[in-house]
Each structure stands twice: as C-alpha cells, then as structure tokens.
Amino acid sequence: MRILKYKIIEDYIKNEVISENLKNGDKIYSESQLMVKFNVSRHTVREAINRLAQEGIIYTEHGRGSFVNWQNTVEKTGFRTSKIIVVIVSYLNNHIIPDIIQKIEEMATEKGYNIMIRCTHNQIAKERECLLDLMNKNVFGIIAEPAKSALPSPNACLYQQFREKGIPVIFIHGYLSQQTDDYVVVDDEAAAYNATEYLIRHGHTQISGVFKSDDIQGVHRYSGMIKAMLENDISINENNILWLSTQDEKYILKNKVLVDQIFSRLKNTTATICYNDDLAITVADKLFEQHVKIPEEHSIISFDNTPFGDAYRVAITSMDHPKGKLGKAAFESLVCLIEKKKEKIQVSLEVELIEKESVQFI
C-alpha cells in the first residue's frame, strides 16, 4: 500500500481533533504552515483539507482559515445522510400516542435518529397516500400504527414493499398479519381476560361490552372477554355486545339512535367492559343521565388508564397502558432490525389492572 501524503496530513489533523488537542471551533494550521510542517506542496495540503471538510470534521472560511467542527460532525452532512425514522399514527390527540411518540423521540434523538410524524386519521386512503409519499424517500425505518387493523388492509402490500427494500416496519397497537409482521403491542386479549375475571370476582355474571370494530385491539379485547366468560361457565349473549366503528364513535354523543343502542345492549347487565376510557366516560355519562348510579347500580371497567378516566367524577377502573415501555420497545426493536441484529420482532406487553372507583361488588 502506497503511503499517500495527503492521507498523512488528513490523519494527523483528524487525530488532533479526536484527541482534543484541537477543540471544536479552534482554527487549525493554515495551508502554508502545513506545507512547511509536512514539506509538501499547497495542492497536497488542500487535498487533505478538502477531504476533512467533506467529512464534516472541519470547515473553511475564505480569508480566515479552517476550523474544527467536531461536535456537529456526525450530523453535519445534513438530512441527506442523517437517519430518519417515520412514525405513522392514526391521531395525535389522544391519551396514548403522544406519550409513545415522546418516548420514541427521546430515544431517537439520543441515538442520532430523527423522527418524522404522519397522521392517517385512521383512514386507509390517508395511510396509503402517506406510504406512497414515503416510498421514494430515504428512510431508515417505520413505526406504524396501522389504520383499521381489524379489516383486511389494501395497504399491507405497501408495508411489505418497504420491508423488501430493506426498510424495517414495526407495527404498534395492532398489526395486519400476525405471521409476517414485526410488532410491539399490548397483550389486549390477556388484558381483557383479566378485566373480565376481575368483574367476575366481584360477582358480576351479566356483563356487556362496548368495542371498536375496525381496530384489531377491539377484536382482541372482545375475545379476551369471551375467553374469560367461557372459562368461568358464564353464558354469552351477543346482544350485550355493542360494536362501534370509528365513525360511530365521533357521533355517538349527538346521535340519539346510538345512545338508544347503548342502552338496549347494556340492559339486564350489571357491568360493562368498554373499549377505552373515552368510551367508558361516554357510556357513564349516558347512564348518569338516566339516573343509573355508578358503581352502585352498574360497574364499568375499561382500558388505557388515562388521566381523563382518572379525572372523571367516578374514577374509571382501567387496564393500564405501558405507553413509555411500548415506545421504548418499538424504537429499540426497530433499531435491532435496522442494524440486522434480529430478524423478527413480535413483542406483546402485559398490563396491570388499576383499581379505582367504577367497579363494585354486586
């Protein structure tokens, strides 16, 4: 291997910077100084300096000199080479997602990644648009809360395309295919199972449920409930289950028909399992309006343990949501896939039950 003169100078300065003999912002030797020092031509010195500048270790200013730019070196090349992770979520304005994203952002910044946010409003079309837009961008990985995960998704193949291009995708909250997807989710079935067992232990046998029909979470929570009831030899009355779509949920407060539906489903039951705290509060409000006392006359249990449910006049007993843990696991898993340290990530987080005031012994 031939010894390159410019390489000698380049390495020398690089070492000075790394060993902090030259600190950030310091002016390095001028071209003429280096010419003398290494007994080379100006051209060779400039070659070395150009390479260092290209690497982002120094920058030069006309008429002033070259200066160390070490602290920014890693990221200096800008977003072109910097590591971008896209986080795709349904909505930002709920009580779960912001916490997850905040955790992801925290860890990502620490690791030198940048977080880009996209919202789908839980609409397949917006999700599709977003994925197509990202398709020819230079992203390192995707963390996605899939839209309408309970239904067959026409966007599954788009996510697949990212994986085929070597861009890992981690699903959170739900997934599109349990076989092929990488995901970090909450074990909703187990959570619902435990919630139902908790009601049963409090003497409830007539239990109704309000679930969301378009998210896989709703399906899992439903099946956890059913499982617990079957195992406790409690008969299941499908009439006591109310399925709501995202659309319904938005209009539920205004829509008289839906309110009536709630009551027809809850009739003859002593407890209700609600898809989440927001829904639990909506249901509770309607019950209060009809002078049904909670928890004395009707118990309610729900999911996600939000401050919203905490602040309600009857604090809603709820299955906790490990938001920070989920964000952390999702990011770490994604990095594992990016760095090819693992091939498949399928994590299911267990959750605790947080006892509050909305469930009573019958």
Add this chain to the structure above:
Amino acid sequence: MRILKYKIIEDYIKNEVISENLKNGDKIYSESQLMVKFNVSRHTVREAINRLAQEGIIYTEHGRGSFVNWQNTVEKTGFRTSKIIVVIVSYLNNHIIPDIIQKIEEMATEKGYNIMIRCTHNQIAKERECLLDLMNKNVFGIIAEPAKSALPSPNACLYQQFREKGIPVIFIHGYLSQQTDDYVVVDDEAAAYNATEYLIRHGHTQISGVFKSDDIQGVHRYSGMIKAMLENDISINENNILWLSTQDEKYILKNKVLVDQIFSRLKNTTATICYNDDLAITVADKLFEQHVKIPEEHSIISFDNTPFGDAYRVAITSMDHPKGKLGKAAFESLVCLIEKKKEKIQVSLEVELIEKESVQFI
C-alpha cells in the same frame, strides 16, 4: 459576480444529466476531453468533477472514467430535497400540543412538507442541543415553542442564526423577544383579563392566582389579571399570587410544603385563576380534600379548555384554546416567510370563555 470556470463545466454536465442527454450509468466526457472542450487546465476540470461527485450526481472509477449516478440522486438526496419543517415543543403529552401538531401535519402533508418533531422537556439545555443539531441540516423552517420563555434565553441567538441563514422561525405559545421574533400566540393577557372580569361580574373581589413562572404565558396571564383588577379598582394582594416553576408543578402532588403554600395563597379569597386546567384540577382536588366545596365556597377559572377539565367532577370553566386555529396560522405564516410573501408575522389569537360549572355568583 465573477464567472467561475469550474462552475461552467459543472453546470454544463449537470444540465446534460437533468435533460437526460447523459443518462444514468452513462460515462461522461473524460478529463482530457473536457480540457479541450472548455479550453481549461486539467485542474479546473477535476475541480468540476469533484464537486459533481460530492453532490452525488456522478461517481468516478480509477482508470475507467466518471459515470452518471442520477437514479440514486433522487433517492440519496431523499429528504435533502424534500421540504422539512421542524416542530420543536416542550412536551407532547399535554392537551394542547398534539392538536396543534396534528393540524400542522395535516396542512404540511397537503402542501408537500414533512414534519419533524423534537421535544425539549422545557429545558434550555435540550432546546440548545436540538438547535445545534439542526443547525447544519437542510430545513425549510422551524415552528418552536420556546423553552422557559419568561426568562432571558441563551438560545435566542441560535434562533437568530437560523433566521440569518434564511430559515424562518415561527414561535408558538410564547416568544423570546416581542420586537424581533415572528410568532403566533394566544392573546393570554386579554384572555386573563376577560377571565378576571368574568369573576368580578360574578361578585368576586378577593381573587387569588396560580401561575407558571417560567413561561411567558404565565406572565401574560398574570398581567391580564392585574390589569382587570386595577381597572375595576380592586386592590391586589401579592400574597394571593402563587408562582410555580415547571419543576414545582411536577412535585406538587407529593410535596406537602407546596400544598400548604397553595392554601396560604388562597386564604381569604373566593375565587382562583389557575394557569391551566391541569393546575386547576390539582388545586380543586386539594380544596375538596379540605372539604371546601367548588363552586359553592370557592370558584375556579382556568385556561385551555381541555377535555380533562371537562371531565372533572366539577367541570372547570376555562378560557378556550384555539389549537387548530393556532396550528393552521403557524403553518401558513411559516410558509409565507419561506416563500418570502411576508417579512414579519406577529399574530395574537383571541379566545372565548367557555362557561361550565366551577364559577358561581358570590
């Protein structure tokens, strides 16, 4: 402007590539060909080629020649050429920011911008780190909620540097300098003025206040309160004002001393103006614990009109927060600055009072 020879060659080749006279993978003219073609020295040709290689438009192979690398340019450049807007906020997990960001994301995606998120945890150090990190990145603009906006900020000069580089900065929620900054904020002083007037109209003359000391919003809300009281000839007792820092706020629930402080400040008053709904609920909780009934024995009014305050056992009367409007205005203003359609943006949004249950006539 001096005409640079290497620049002529560089632009010529770049044009050949863009116009697809030279397609991806094609070998470009050799150095000696270019020397003849442009009648320059080899050095000048190499200067041009080096720059093109640095841009990623071509690559060179020893002994073979230089080749067009255009297909990768779009991909490689990826986000470099795409329009990135960075949104810097204190926290994501509150009731205001996610809505604002969601609106910004919605509009940005529509206009072909990409949103990058950073959280400062309302810490000057983290804000600084974030700004330094962004300094060398190719962003189109910044929407920032400044950290600790009530105090003189050492990061003000960093924001200034962005502006000097032609990267506009729009502050939301607060600003660092009313003279020089571009901002879209809520008119907190007017809001507090109206809130105070509302209390006065309900017969309250002994009014206490709980404010945040490190955000400019707290200062503005305080001064709005003072203004209203002065104009109504109500004497102000500084002992009835409690100032909390972000630090305090976090420990307030656990810290006995602070709880006592709250009560010493609220003593002898019939109503309290709270910095926001979260604080209002904390204060209300403590009052309830001491068997003070709200609103019968003490009225509370606050800011931001969050669902959190809505769900509280006594729905908190609160000044509304135009989250969507603010997000929209911030984004549109930023685009105006980016496209140089405007030079200065200083928007103050007026807010409504949302009457609920926590204020009563005395």
Add this chain to the structure above:
DNA sequence: TATAATGACTTGTACGTATAAATATGTAGC
C-alpha cells in the same frame, strides 16, 4: 475620535507539469 487606507495573512481559482496506478484494448505467440 471616527473613518479610510494599507499591508500581512488567509483561502479560492486557475494555470502548467510529471509520474503512478487502474483499466481497456489490440497484438503476438502458443
């Protein structure tokens, strides 16, 4: 005292030359 001019020093652009090393190609020899 404030401003303008000067000169020393710095990097930027541009020319010329020479040799080294990698690649491509044509030719001679088997």
Add this chain to the structure above:
DNA sequence: GCTACATATTTATACGTACAAGTCATTATA
C-alpha cells in the same frame, strides 16, 4: 481460441506558480 504482453487511455497523486479575494489588525487621515 486462449494467454501474455505491450500500449493507450483514464483517473489519482503530487509538485510548482500566479493572481484574486476575503479577513483583520495596524496605520494614516479627516
């Protein structure tokens, strides 16, 4: 038809020179 070799072409490294242009501190001037 294949290999080995010589040759031409290409880029890479390296020397030298000259002048342009930006920065900065000192000096001279108004």
